[in-house]
Amino acid sequence: MKILLVEDDFISRTVLQEILAPFGICHQAVDGREALKAHRRALNEGSPYNLICLDIMMPNLDGQETLRRIRELEKEQGIGGSDMVKVIMTTALDDPKSIMTALVKGSCEGYLVKPIRRDTLLAKLRELGMIQE
Amino acid sequence: MENQLSADQVEIIQEFIQECTDLLDNLEPSIVAFGELTQNSDFSPTEEKMPILHEVFRLFHSIKGSAGFLNFSHMATTAHAAENLLDKIRKGEQAMNGDHVDLLCRTCDFMRATLDQVACQLNDQTMAREADELTGRLKLSLGEPRPASAATETPAGCAEPVTPDTGLLDLAVTPEMLAAFVQEAGEQLQEMEEGLLAWSRDGDSNSLIGELFRKMHSFKGNCGFVGMADLERLSHRIETVLDAARSGTCPARTRPADTLLNLIDTLKGALTDIAGGGKGRIDGLDLYLELLDDLLPADRQGNVSPPAVPRLGEILQEEGLVSAAEVDRALESQKQAATRAETQPAGPGGIAKRQDLRVDVEKIDNLINLIGELVIAENMLVHSPDIEELELENFSKASQQMSKIVKELQEVAMSIRMIPVAGLFNRMTRLVHDLSRKSGKKVNLITGGTETEVDKTVIEKITDPLVHLIRNSMDHGLENPEERRAAGKEEIGTLRLTASHEEGEVLIRIEDDGRGLNRDKILRKAVQKGLLEGDGAGLSDHEVAAMIFLPGFSTAEQVTDVSGRGVGMDVVKQNLHQINGKIDIASSSGQGTLITLRIPLTMAIIDGMMVRVGESRYIIPILAIRESFRPSPTAITMTPDGGEMVRVRERLFPVLRLNRLHRVAGAREALDEGILILLENQGRNVSLFVDEILGQQQTVIKGLSGYIGEIGQVSCVSGCTILGNGEVCLILDAGNLTEINPVTI
Structure with missing residues (x-):
């Protein structure tokens, strides 16, 4: 499994990396711009990410906009349906409104409220059928 | 659960409703478009159609996610099932056929109904039955390895969209359509009530009964359109009675007006039920139908009686209990909805996308009225007799400037009321789709000029005529596939619906490539109905064509629930007349018919x-x-x-x-x-x-x-x-x- 972690905060990013490392290759991006570059590169190489963990509040390009562009890119390349990358939004605030937006506008697969906990994250991945156990 | 919801959460739910409604609005036409692709054979996704499929997939995906987030589990599971089906089609594991499209349409309808439910009750509990049924059918259609045979097996309900009791028909309406229907139907009933009162008071008058008949016909059409089977049946019977009264064949002893007044009350009750989210069932429907039979001359009773009256009574009585409970709940939710209506921006306005402002139409009318007054006042000022003889250079400069501004102001105010016809046309897409399934005629609807803007009142006034005209084109104009083949035409008929601007007028064209008007048939009918003196040999084709707009005119051999009573075209004429519109009809036998509605840009x-x-x-x-x-x-x-x-x-x-x-x-x-x-x-x-x-x-x-x-x-x-x-x-x-x-x- 190929994973992209998008998170501006070093500690959160590291925590995610620690949890997910056993399940696949983890790449990191510190903001939306980097994330988009990585996403585009992976698509062009023909080995797209399977999972993106995306923080909502980030400098430069926030998570919502990043998500929107990720989907746009996929659309351009004719990728759709269950081939779309699974996106889990992570958010510091339990802000249902922005989660709603991500779900409806960006068709993300799930969301997690920080601080990220190992069992909730893994439960989410199981639910999405990305890991077995 | 409702009690625990904070204002914040309610707001999110409302946002959810708004967003989903927008998504559904955008995607429904795409889904219907698939229907056209699957008309002849199964559809396998091709390169250019893939993006649409992806879009539809994403819609259900988004709904699944967000509905799950808000704990609307029925919505989430149904969306999930639809998503799975689409994914299979996308991957080419399954070909798409007409039933799939139908199923997806129904899923959309279900979503809308659920959103409506959510809007009133903040949960989707009441949709459990529908959700289970739909999910079941979606899963069933997944289970079929090759859907070639599915066409005969899967459609437990899809093959019979006309059967009233499947419960599925209740879903075949969007919340907006239903809201519009309730409002319009309420007004129609009110008018009919007044008409009946006048009838009862002043005695028989043909114009009065004719008017009542027309209104009931429109009402019935609307009921059928939104799938209210009971309402449709009852109003159809009332219409038959009115028709008999109009032609004077009613038994003399009866005074139908009073009976009909009671029935109007019944219809109103059912309408209230619908307004509150109910199904519009009428308790003891067959009793009313029998009652109406008494008003009919003996020879007309037989052919209108439904075949299965006796058993239906029992069923209805059982359902009568259900319905009573439903009314209570409906009233409850209606109250809730009323209190919420002030804060909730309902409808497909798309607040997030555009900077829209919802304004009471009355305010805008007021503004336009005032501007009208301003134009007059300006005229009075500039042409005031007091200054007529004077040479006032500065005054005339200033007054010219003012005239210019007033004119601009007027134009801006007018543009406020203008909305594109796209929404109206989208509704027609759905109508054509449903009619095509009902009649078995294959039709390709092409819309054009959807961005054309028309005054809002005009849109409201032409909706009915457009429905009637399209129904007519589908029923009388377009032939069934066999006939078309025999005539050497493409099996799939074409219906073109276009709008355009032309010199202060809006033109709406409805063009079909069907059999066209039959001059001899029209003339024969006109003579037979006493609408024409002589044999009409001297009349131009144009004048003959115009005859179909006369009240009581219909050449259809058989009266169906789609059309044939000869009222529809009269409604078209009346409505257009109200907005100073004109209607042109051009037809060539065997080639098709072109109907042009010419409507002034504004009515002000x-x-x-x-x-x-x-x-x-x-x-x-x-x-x-x-x-x-x-x-x-x-x-x-x-x-x-x-x-x-x-x-x-x-x-x-x-x-x-x-x-x-x-x-x-x-x-x-x-x-x-x-x-x-x-x-x-x-x-x-x-x-x-x-x-x-x-x-x-x-x-x-x-x-x-x-x-x-x-x-x-x-x-x-x-x-x-x-x-x-x-x-x-x-x-x-x-x-x-x-x-x-x-x-x-």
Whole structure:
């Protein structure tokens, strides 16, 4: 499994990396711009990410906009349906409104409220059928 | 659960509803488009169609995610099932057929119904049954390895969309459609009630009953359109009774008006039920139907009785209990909805996308009215008699500047009321799809010019006519596939619906490539119905075509629930008349029919020609004028019954003297001293005799008060305007003028 972690905060990013490392290759991006570059590169190489963990509040390009562009890119390349990358939004605030937006506008697969906990994250991945156990 | 929801959460749910409604609005046409692709054979996704499939997939995906987030589990599971189906199709593991499309359409309907439910109750608990059924069917369609055989096996319900009791039909409506239906139907019932009261009070009058009949026909059509089977059945029977009353074949002892009044109450009750989210069931429907049979002449009872009356009664009684509970709950939720209505921006406005502001239409009407007044006041000021003789350089500069601003202001105010016809056309896409499934005729609907903007009132007024016209095209115009093949045409018929602007008018064209109008059949029918004297051999094709708009005219051999009673076209004419619209029909046998609706851009201002008769001034809408001329005495001919005709290029037109019609004193009497203005409306002509033409001017239309309006109906006046000098001037109604017989005035 190929994973992209998008998170501006070093500690959160590291925590995610620690949890997910056993399940696949983890790449990191510190903001939306980097994330988009990585996403585009992976698509062009023909080995797209399977999972993106995306923080909502980030400098430069926030998570919502990043998500929107990720989907746009996929659309351009004719990728759709269950081939779309699974996106889990992570958010510091339990802000249902922005989660709603991500779900409806960006068709993300799930969301997690920080601080990220190992069992909730893994439960989410199981639910999405990305890991077995 | 409701009690624990905070204001914040309610707001999120409302946002969810709004977003989902927008998504559904955008995608429904795409889904329907798949329907066209699957008409002949199964559809396998191709390169260019893939993006649409992806879009649809994403819609359900988004709904699944967000519904799950908000704990609307029924919605989430249904969306999940639809998503799975789409994914299989996308991957090519399964080909898409018509039933899949139907299923997806139903899923959309279900989503809308659920959103509606959520809007009232903040949860989707009540949709459990529908959700289970739909999910089951979606899963079933997944289980089929190759859907070639599925066409015969899967459609437990899809093959029978006309069967009233599947419960699925309740879903085949969007919340907006339902809301619009409830409102409109309520108004129609109200009008019918008034009509029935008048009937009961004043005794039989053919025009009154005809009017009632027309309204009931429209009402029935609407009920059928939104799938309210019980309402449709009851109103169909009432209509039959009214038809019998109109033709005078009702048994003499009966006084139908009172019975019908009670039934109107029943219909109203059912409507209230629907407004609250109920299914619009009518308890003891068959009892009412029997009651109505008593009002019918014996020979008409048999052929209208439904085949399965006795058993239905038991079922309905059982359901009567359910329905009573439903009404209670419906009332409850209605209250909730009412309190929420103030805070909730419902409907597909798309707040997030555009900076929209919801404004009460009344405020805008008020604004436009005031601007109209401003135009008049400005006129009065600039042309004030006090300064008429003076040379005022600065004043005239300032007044010119003001005129310019007023004109711009007027244009901006008008544009506020304009909305694109896209929404209206989208509704028609769905109508065509449903009708096509119902009748088995294959149709490809092509819409064009959807961005054309039209006054909102106009949109409301042409919705009904458009529905009628499309139904007619589908029912009478387009042939079934076998006939088309035999005639050497493409099996799939084409229906083109386009809108465009043309010189201050909006043109809406409905064009089909069906069998066209049958001149002989129309003439035969017209003679048979007593609508025509003689054999009509001298009539032009155009005039023959116009006959289909006469009340009571229908050439269909059989009355179906789609059309054939000959009221629909009358409704079309009446509605268009109200907005000063015109209808043109052109048809060539075997090639198809083109119907053009010409509608003035706005109903508030027209280009008018001012004329004088005696001391009175009148405005004639310029669009109705063909030409004006001073006749030579030799061009005038007298008819045996005392009428006058004028010859223009070898055609004779009746002369109508406006001074006699309105009893104006001091007008000219000799035709060769005045001016004849040749008017045309729907293929009928009349030449109007006036003293002189004063000039052309932009006319701000003011309605007449209700009591004058009634008189106005008789005297061919559609409204009035206020002139610069404060004088009131009547606006003539070309439609009425061309219809009256000059000899009788």
